[in-house]
Amino acid sequence: MYRNEWMTVREDEIRRQDGSRGIYGVVDKPHYALIIASEGDRLQLVRQFRYPLGLSRWEFPQGTAPGRADQDPKTLAARELREETGLAAGSLVELGVLDVAAGMSSQRGTAYLATELTRGEPDREPEEQDMLAAWFSRADVDKLITSGELTDAQSLAAYALLLLHERTR
Numbered sequence: 001m002y003r004n005e006w007m008t009v010r011e012d013e014i015r016r017q018d019g020s021r022g023i024y025g026v027v028d029k030p031h032y033a034l035i036i037a038s039e040g041d042r043l044q045l046v047r048q049f050r051y052p053l054g055l056s057r058w059e060f061p062q063g064t065a066p067g068r069a070d071q072d073p074k075t076l077a078a079r080e081l082r083e084e085t086g087l088a089a090g091s092l093v094e095l096g097v098l099d100v101a102a103g104m105s106s107q108r109g110t111a112y113l114a115t116e117l118t119r120g121e122p123d124r125e126p127e128e129q130d131m132l133a134a135w136f137s138r139a140d141v142d143k144l145i146t147s148g149e150l151t152d153a154q155s156l157a158a159y160a161l162l163l164l165h166e167r168t169r
């Protein structure tokens with residue numbers, strides 16, 4: 001077992017349907033919240049250096065509670081949005097639940113649509129000091145996706161949930 005402030009890695013002994021034994025390596029991280037903040041035609045993205053990938057890229061604000069705590073996702077969403085962008089949301093609507101990487105991680109998350117926004121100052125964690133936040137038109141978000149600049153799987157999945165939400169509204 002390996003453990004740090006944000007995640008644990010464990011190896012389980014498992015028994016398959018036919019009775020044979022095996023192992024499964026699992027990454028545990030607490031439930032995360034992702035927030036699509038929307039104002040008129042624009043959406044808020046954050047740019048952050050992602051150490052495992054070795055590059056900076058745009059994504060929707062997202063995060064987990066400190067100390068691997070499990071927190072109510074809506075409370076977490078409001079806090080992450082405020083910390084990363086300075087925005088306070090008058091309305092937070094759940095768009096859906098997402099599985100991060102079902103083949104290797106137990107982590108799930110909830111995506112929200114944030115509207116009725118009030119501006120304030122971000123209050124980022126020390127690990128997020130390089131972060132930038134900016135508004136993008138919907139057309140520019142689409143361009144970031146089709147050009148391969150917005151590649152965050154959680155953000156793309158949440159964007160699909162947003163489009164379905166708008167289609168069925």
Ligand SMILES: Nc1ncnc2c1ncn2[C@@H]1O[C@H](COP(=O)(O)OP(=O)(O)OC[C@H]2O[C@@H](O)[C@H](O)[C@@H]2O)[C@@H](O)[C@H]1O
Nearest residue numbers: 004006007029032062063064065100107109125127128154
């Ligand atoms: N395993 C780690 N080791 C060291 N530092 C980490 C780790 N995980 C996160 N951090 C640092 O802590 C900061 C805050 O972490 P989180 O609150 O977990 O937020 P974030 O990394 O943005 O993750 C959001 C969540 O969405 C999912 O895509 C992802 O699995 C993650 O749990 C990160 O920006 C990063 O710098």
